[in-house]
Amino acid sequence: MEWIQLPLGPLQTNAYIIYNSDRKCLIIDPGEEAQKIRQFIQKKGLQPQAILLTHAHFDHIGAVDPIRQEYRIPVYLHQAEKKWLSDPSLNGSTFFAGIQPIEVDSADKVFPQSGEISIGDFSFTLLETPGHSPGGVSFYFHKEGFVIVGDTLFEGSIGRTDLPGGKEQELLKSIHNELLTLPEDTYVLPGHGGVTSIAQEMDHNPFINGF
Structure with a gap:
């Protein structure tokens, strides 16, 4: 299984496309610029199976409808x-x-x-990680060693x-109970910025070390 990070829109929100050797794929958080998502799917000859949302803030959902309509796939x-x-008052x-x-x-x-x-050809663990928003979730692909966390945890930040x-204490609880309990070599794929790891954040993230 492979994945690609696509920073999209004015806030450079990371969408992710997870795909396997059968060319099936999941689309995570298509926040903007639907054409960039289509181009990658076409280039790789992929068959989308679903759109998964880590949460419903505006910068993570802007391309949901055009992608859903084009590929006729469900949104979770x-x-x-x-x-x-x-x-708009709830999605920000x-x-x-x-x-x-x-x-x-x-x-x-x-x-x-x-x-x-x-979902289709894909299996993962759904982690409920509220705090940034009430329905925040993370997708843990344990066999592949990565977790997609939306805006719950970032490299050096939260x-x-x-x-x-939004609730700060709930967010910190989610991070400690659901994410920092994963294997330390797990890659963390955030909603903005670069990829990090559980070990990296445990050792160097100032927002969670004192919780």
Whole structure:
């Protein structure tokens, strides 16, 4: 299995495409610039199976509808943010100057409780990691050794908690209970910035070392 990180839009939000040897793929957090996503899919000859959202902030959902419509695939989101896709005041797009209010059609599927998930040819562990937002989730591909964390954890930093539903202590609890308990050599694929690892953040992240 392979993955690619695609920084998209004015905030350079990381979308991820996870794909296997059969050319099936999952699309994670298509935040903007749908054409860049299409170009990579076409270049590799991939067959998308689903869109997965780590959370429903505007910079992670802007290309959901064009990608969903083109490939006729379902969108998965946590139940706690089911109303956020169509509500700019919840997804945060009303709070930033120069950002058009973003409204996206409802998710097709809601994630069940945390645990093992299978979607098409892919299996992973769903980790509930709220704090940056109420329905934040992470996708842990244990056999492949990486976890996609959205805006929960960054290289040397953590997600902001000043948007609707954000709670700093809940975020820190999610990081410690769900992410820092993973094997230390697990790669961390964040919603912004570069790839890091659990070990790197345990040793050097000032926001979590004192929790």
